[in-house]
Amino acid sequence: MANKAAPDSTRRSERSRRAIFDAALALVGEVGYEKLTIEGIASRAGVGKQTIYRWWPSKAAVLLDAFTVDVDEDYAAGLPDTGDLAADLKFVLRATADEFNDPAFQAPYRALAVAGANDAELSRTFVARLLEPGIRVYVDRLRAAQEAGEVAEDVDVRIAAEMVLSPFSQRWLMRTGDLTYDFVDTLVDQALRGLRPRGRAHRPAG
Incomplete structure (x- = not known):
């Protein structure tokens, strides 16, 4: 009799995790967070309810x-750098607006x-997992722009990143x-108007 390979528990666990993630994201959109339950996700x-509790303590932890x-x-690739900071930020924030307007993302x-x-x-x-990595890619892009002379030398690029992102988040979160x-x-x-070196007008690259 041919030997059968032992089941790959790692692959099985990964399939179960992905199934749980897909279920949690789908259900929160369908029933809302208040009615989302571990039982419903399972x-x-x-999968069994105990499978979820073995890996996560709560529905919030699963959803996160x-x-x-x-x-x-x-976020691995960072923001685009074409040499035109305004164009790059608008490109990324337009794509982010599309994402935030998607009900599957919103829920x-x-x-x-x-x-x-x-x-x-x-x-x-x-x-730590989502907001900070998102801010860091803007900080990195603004620092590159600062080194290229597009942003004033005395600008705190961390605060500059928050100047761009906070009004966006506030408008979305508070509707x-x-x-x-x-x-x-x-x-x-408007944000870049206050960040550019004094006396420098914006000149698109190219």
């Missing part, structure tokens, strides 16, 4: 891992934001207005 993923599983890959992000408001540890983890391309373009133009 049923949708086709599901939402941030590929974040390192997303888990808003759920985590609400949960984090009442859970300090969850909030710290969410910031004070739509995330449109016009809004994004105006936000970038």
Whole structure:
């Protein structure tokens, strides 16, 4: 009788994790965070409830891992650098607006934001895994622009990155207005107006 290969528990575990992530992201969009349960995730993923509890302590922890599983890959390339800071920021923020306007993205992000408001540890983890890597790529791009003379030497690039990103996040989170391309373009133009070296007008590359 031919020997059968032993089941690959690592691959099985990874399939189960992915199924759980997919289930959590789908369900939070369908039923909302308040009605999201470990039992519901387990049923949708086709795994036992104890399988989930073996890996995560709560539905918030499941959702956080599901939402941030590929974040390192997303930010690995950094922001584009064409030599035109305004164009690069507008390109990326327009794409980000499209993402934030997607209901499949909105549901888990808003759920985590609400949960984090009442859970300090969850909030710290969410910031460390998602928000900080996102800010860092803007800091890196602004620092490159500073070295190229597009941003004034005395500008704190970390604060500059937050000047660009905070109004975007505030508008989306508090629903004070739509995330449109016009809004994004105006936000970038006005932010850069205060960041450029004194007396230097913006001259697009090319």
